[in-house]
Amino acid sequence: MTSRCKEKSHPSSTVMKSETHCPSSNPDWATAIMENDASKSPNSHKNASLSLFLSKAACKDAGATVTAEIQGVIDACVKLTGMPDLTLGSFMNPRLLDDISFHPCVRFKRWESERILSFIPPDGNFHLLSYHVSAQNLVAIPVYVKHSISFRDSSSLGCFEITVGPKQTMGKTIESVIVTSQMPKGVLNMNLTPSQGTHTFDPVTKMLSWDVGKINPQKLPSLKGTMSLQVGASKPDENPTINLQFKIQQLAISGLKVNRLDMYGEKYKPFKGIKYMTKAGKFQVRT
Numbered sequence: 372m373t374s375r376c377k378e379k380s381h382p383s384s385t386v387m388k389s390e391t392h393c394p395s396s397n398p399d400w401a402t403a404i405m406e407n408d409a410s411k412s413p414n415s416h417k418n419a420s421l422s423l424f425l426s427k428a429a430c431k432d433a434g435a436t437v438t439a440e441i442q443g444v445i446d447a448c449v450k451l452t453g454m455p456d457l458t459l460g461s462f463m464n465p466r467l468l469d470d471i472s473f474h475p476c477v478r479f480k481r482w483e484s485e486r487i488l489s490f491i492p493p494d495g496n497f498h499l500l501s502y503h504v505s506a507q508n509l510v511a512i513p514v515y516v517k518h519s520i521s522f523r524d525s526s527s528l529g530c531f532e533i534t535v536g537p538k539q540t541m542g543k544t545i546e547s548v549i550v551t552s553q554m555p556k557g558v559l560n561m562n563l564t565p566s567q568g569t570h571t572f573d574p575v576t577k578m579l580s581w582d583v584g585k586i587n588p589q590k591l592p593s594l595k596g597t598m599s600l601q602v603g604a605s606k607p608d609e610n611p612t613i614n615l616q617f618k619i620q621q622l623a624i625s626g627l628k629v630n631r632l633d634m635y636g637e638k639y640k641p642f643k644g645i646k647y648m649t650k651a652g653k654f655q656v657r658t
Contacts, residue, residue: 439512441504441625442652443468449492453637459499460487461630468627470503491636504625511539511624513649514548514586516613516656522555522598522606531563532595533613537588541622548583549616550594557604563596570594610658619649 465486473479474497476490488500517534537545554561554577561572561579567590570581583592634641 443500443502443504443625443627444498445500446496447474447492447499448496449494451492451634451637452639454491455634456489456491456636458487458489458633458635459629459631460485460489460633462486463628463630464626467504467625468502469505472498472501474499504627511626513538513540513619513622513624514545514615514617514651514654516550516615518613518656518658520610520658522557522600522610524606525603527600527602529558529598529600531561531598532593534591534593535583535586535615536591537586539624540619543619543622545586545617545619546584547616547618548586548592550579550581550583551614551616552579552611553577554579554598554611555607557601557607558598559601560599561596562599563594566590566593568592613656613658615651615654615656617651617654621647622649623647624649 471482473482474490476492476497477499478489481487481489490499492499515536515538517536519530519532522529533550535548535550554572556577558577560574563570563572563579565581565583567587568581568583570579572579581594586592628647
């Protein structure tokens with residue numbers, strides 16, 4: 372059995388939010404896969420599998436955290452022969468979960484008494500479980516952003532610099548990092564130099580995008596340079612908000628873990644394994 376865990380986080384200097392999505396829209400999920408051993412079950416499909424996708428989201432920023440939460444979904448894709456009775460149990464920190472919604476196949480009383488998901492799955496794709504983890508549970512934020520963005524009155528130039536780094540990642544690599552920011556209308560152009568990756572600035576929409584890639588903790592990625600400002604334009608009332616996208620393989624920031632997945636009622640032996648992934652939902656940093 373192999374499983375993947377997906378989580379999302381958002382940093383904001385004053386506000387941080389995180390969201391989670393279904394595997395179809397987000398690749399960071401916790402997946403558990405059980406495969407039939409065809410040699411022991413001649414009537415079973417050779418590569419039949421059960422996949423469980425666990426997605427989570429968290430919100431934080433490099434400064435104060437305004438809001439932080441996780442929205443999670445366990446999605447199942449079942450292609451097993453016979454009538455397998457499945458038990459997804461031995462959760463680590465199951466009481467972190469709030470507002471839980473179960474698929475009708477789940478035996479609710481057993482969850483209440485033992486915190487174990489016991490069910491006979493339908494064929495195909497379905498939502499097994501959705502849940503929420505609130506900010507009160509101290510959701511860990513795996514990324515931080517350092518920023519210095521300045522506009523001056525009666526000046527045609529502004530300064531821009533941001534650095535992205537890992538935080539509470541348990542040594543895991545942060546990858547697929549993309550930084551975006553909607554710049555004020557008074558910004559005509561930007562002359563920036565990235566330490567890694569590529570960046571674009573659209574002078575019409577005022578959208579800055581920086582494709583960072585992977586973060587090397589030994590050499591943090593940065594983007595810095597100057598902004599060309601409209602002559603005579605007043606200083607913006609607020610600095611732009613920085614948005615981040617990223618994912619982390621083999622890490623579930625909520626702390627929720629599945630220790631085992633068992634199958635009963637059928638004689639073929641399933642293959643088992645666990646994988647985790649964290650993915651950013653709405654991660655914002657107010658500058």
